[in-house]
Amino acid sequence: MRLELQKITKQFPGVLANDRISISVDKGQVLGLLGENGAGKTTLMNILSGLYRPDSGKILIDGKERVFRDPAQAIDAGIGMVHQHFMLVPVFDVTESVVLGNEPTKGPLGSFDRATARAQVVELSKKHGLHVDPDAKIESLPVGVRQRVEILKALYRKSDILVLDEPSAVLTPQETEELFDIIRGLAKGGTSVIFITHKLNEVIAVADKITVLRRGAVAGETTPKKATAAMLAEMMVGREVQLTVSRSKSKVAEPILQVQGLNVLNDAGGLAVNDATFEVRSGEILAVAGVQGNGQTELVEALTGLRLVDSGTVMLEKRALHAGSPREIAMAGVAHIPEDRNRDGMIKGMTVAENYILNTYHLPEYSKNGLLNRKAITAATEKAVKDFDVRTPSINTDIGSLSGGNQQKVIVAREFSRSVRLVIAAQPTRGLDVGSIEYIHRRIVEQRDAGAAVLIVSTELDEVLALGDRVAVMYEGRIVGILDAKEATRERVGLLMGGITK
């Protein structure tokens, strides 16, 4: 075995993050490490990379026990991490980024030997089939290429055990395919790869061996040949899971949201949404796909009153919303599940009940003469907690202490507590466990069936394809295509996400 972790245990206050986890990977093998958020994947990798010390258990490399006191020792042992969030300096070029920290030098003063560095980087990228321009500035590169630079960085440090943490989160489907080719190539060259993900199809596609983690322990081991997606999901969650959203055909009626020639600026003053025109009808879900950062955030903010509309119109039935405040828009019947629930959707430090009334506290049912009606608030929250199956010790618990799934359920409960004509849901299931995802999808489909128009923005292609009655794709601020569910194949949407409209 190239690398073996034996019975790794790590206890944090109140959480057994890793409970006797054993995994192993051979030379030239790809291990898929599958698990939901909170299953202990990240803790395990932090132990492997020397950030944490395990409470007990051993790390063996080529059969010899190793103890990492800090990340430098792990790097020396050949372990290379590629983090989900890249650690690159935007104004450096590729060569500089790759050698940073281990620069070749020349002369008595030890000045940077650029020519050698460049040659080394070119050779390395040729050897492993990682095509990058060594002179390109990082900030000018697309995300997929930046990831290659990160991989090159690890290889430059002679890593032959490569750990990729959720590497496909920021990639288009095509870029993900290219990444898989790179991984296969590396494995063929003798590198061991640990591929961490929560996406079932990806491990089946690329791994030689799969280890599933659940609640800090190994829930099972298998190989892609024996495994099916349904089986892996069950292992991951601990019960049978419905992977597809069951929904009837939509009964599409009159248009509810009509957006015409919408232009929205980003914080820097650039055009973030460029001439968007679309409509969403009663009883249908329009899913907006796109790689993160292509104007989706600004589109949603503009529709919900959080960002000024530069020009264009937004009509909700007969009513103009493009100059509305967040409150006016919410009261007009728009439910908004925000993209970043920690930033916008809830207030940590406040209770579940306070978060439940966050945007309705001013209504007569909850306030009288400027005072909050605590009885009514308690009653309404108790009911919502029950209806939406929020697992919380009490409605007076700080929302910050709930799990992500339960926090999101509070937000969904709040937004669906009003009479809703239009649902705007941005990344409604990001970072949630499979069980909560299932639940929230079902609730959204219920709103559609009740006659609301639904706009879902998601960077997860699976979510877009599972929910959308129609699929719109955003690329660099433009809506580059709107497809019916029938035509919206993974390939077509993927190409549009990359800006290829043919």
Next chain:
Amino acid sequence: MSALKKFGAKVRVPALSISVALLVGALFIIFTDLEVLGKLLSDPIGALSLGVGRAAVAYSALFRGAFGDPATIEKAFASNGDIQVWARALRPIVESVVASVPLIFVGLGVSVAFRTGIFNIGGAGQFTMGAVGGTLAALFFGGGVTPAPVAIFLVMLFGLIGGAAWAFLPGFLKARVGASEVITTIMLNFIAGQFVFFLVSNFEFIQKPPRIQPVSKELSQFVDLPGILPIASLRLDIGIIVALLTAVAVSWFLFRSTRGFELRAAGLNIAAAKYAGMGAATSIITAMLISGAISGLGGAIVAVGTVKQLSPGIAGSVGFTAIAIALVGGTRPSGVVATALVFGLLQHGGGLMQVQTGIPIEMLLFIQALVIAFIAAPDLTLGILKNPFRRRPRAVAK
């Protein structure tokens, strides 16, 4: 969690912070004593015992200055209700409470701003301008111009207005053009002091005759706040009652009213407050107005009731001590009142410590600063309780 446990969890860090700060203060007393230092090498044990003795004497003086001398109190009980003896016995504790009155007001005032996420450093300036408002009201309406209760009411009202007006400016600037309230309120503190100087040295109807010193006339000839103790020579007036009522009102406002809900939401997460349709600008201005009004009310009450005179330095170090109090008290009204009482005890006790042992009252500032440092680092403070040899995890798993 039971109510008692909850209470325990809330006061653990502040209580521990104050105790540890006093302990470190004691070490400071020991190791800054020249006699102790001189003997430290030749006779370490003698030096240390001398130092510990000195610290004990100092803290004993601090304690007697804060709460009263047990011997005197015993005498008072034996005196069969001799007013003079009782007054002497109770004076220290009463004066400690008097010292805490301005701290309660300004502590509550800045807490309202902190809760809204505004770092209002201008407690001193708002307090001073409240004192100006109260003084002017006393001069205009006191001395028999209006009936005494009306005059008292007007003193408080003008105090409120003075403080609120002074806080409005930074609030408005922050809401409108994003001017940092930290800078504007600090600047306005200086301006408020200089404004008082201008008033009390240029206007005959304000300045104390024969117009040599920059102070106002004796205000007790115009308005006197009624005392609340049966012993007239103990100067505890209705100010403390107003302070406690203000604390109750603030608590009510923050946790029961819709406006208070908005302010707390804005303070904890401004992005989510905007998402929920709350106006950020309104929240900022409202919070500053209320914050300033409370500090100003305190200024008026202290100027007219306690000091009975307006002077440029009326605020003293109240502004900064109040920030410490707000933080130690967790910006909770009950916490602020409790902490202000503790700081009042320290302040008044420190006076006796200085007189009896020559340890400067600045020592108390040092202890206060330590309290803030410990409060700001709760993990460090709680860590003191734990086994220092156990390794603590660097982070918590997601």
